[in-house]
Amino acid sequence: MAFANINDHRIHYEDTGGEGLPIVFSHGFLMDQAMFDPQVAALADDYRCITWDERGFGQTECKGPFSYWDSASDLIGLLDHLGIDQAVLVGMSQGGYLSLRATLANPDRVKALVLIDSQAAADTPEEREGFQAMHDAWIEYGPIDAVAGGIADLILGPGIDQHEWLVRWRFRPPAMLTEPFNTLVGRDDITDRLGEIKCPVLIFHGGEDQAIPMERAEQVRDAVADCAGIVVVEGAAHAPNLSHPEAVNGPLAEFLAGIN
Template sequence: MPHARINGQNLYFEDSGGSGLPVILGHGFLMDHEMFAPQVEVLAGEFRVITWDERGFGLTEFDGQPFSYWDSARDCLGLMDHLGLERAVVGGMSQGGYLSLRLALSAPERVLGLVLIDTQAAAEHDDKRAAYRQMLDAWAEHGPVDPLAQTIATIIIDEPAENARWIAKWRARPKALIREPGRCLLERDDISPRLSEITCPAIVIHGTRDSAIGMEAAQALADGLGGCDGVVAVDGAAHAANLTHPDQVNPPLQAFLRRLAAAQP
């Protein structure tokens, strides 16, 4: 299986290969690279699609130490270096978007464009932070048992068959692995005041039924990015819109990537 030793982590990644425009996609909290299977299936024939597992998730071998999304951004940059990519489109869903925004701030010369799915620039809201902390503490102590697992799966996915598939994946992993990724999620900094520094083209895609991050946050993100034309609303989707509603996500995403590819020298 393909791994890259980067920043003390052994990062798992999958690379469709080819000479097309490189697109690197990072997954959301509690998810892994497999959540982008509906996008890889459609895009890989035209673009070089790279998906990877972030610290604490999937097949990546994580050192268990505290980290921030700035560190995750450095992981993505390290993966680009490992693959010999000077520039790429970067993005992802939820925390994949958090790290991609930070990558665009720390190394703008490496980013051709941003794909931002059900994510935001703000820190976690105070009214949600306490509830999420209780959920994560319960997970770390008891594991993803019901009704906790069902509640979280509904927040993220909200589709019975996919809920069951991802809950099974969660239960197969050590419960304590949630601690540091959870701390990173809840203690992330607010980068909203810096959005104007990001000038590359961007697409913001957001589920209309996302209860974790509301549409108002997506609109604020789109408004703050100079290279974004607005929010692509995914009707009926919860948090993982790209996984559950690829029929609405893939066409505008493909069109965005084609525009970027056409603009390259």
């Protein structure tokens, strides 16, 4: 267990070390660095795998309002802390939001970008309304099964073992969700800047994702300069790297070998 003081926040991270190409994994909303355990287990022999808890999640504090540009700065600050000049960024959902912004703000620090069920667009008013309803229920009732179970179905998909994450959520004070939620629904639309991204990009998207439609992934694919394509993970919901790790790890390893 390790911590770094970055941008006036105490940020928790894990680092496998080694001399391999560094990969920084950034997790999705409500999740934490452990969501990439299947990828770290598959890649750590050949790559330096770094996972971290973003503001307000896991063991990282949140001191007030922030944007995903701030989170991107946290990521680059973590690279500085670890003495890493350049890394591959892997981001799932909100982890992709901040990884996209880190790539735009610091293109020389990013060797390649991997997005898992993410997007460059802001949410539509209808999407924000739905997320607001989930947030309000979480704040009012806490992560009871009726609330957290539905969100777990959205992220992991029905029929997937959700126990570990439901337990983690029960120990999380509901009020801690508010600032990260405000960041999520208040983020800016960076679609018109995607053409600035010149590094290699690979996209994964769950075939059954109900949180982010496939066309958002296609939008990124069509706009960036060097995209290896979209790997559609059939049967997966919003977090295919957790629910269907074999379908993600193979193409991810192949992509990494090609850029290494």
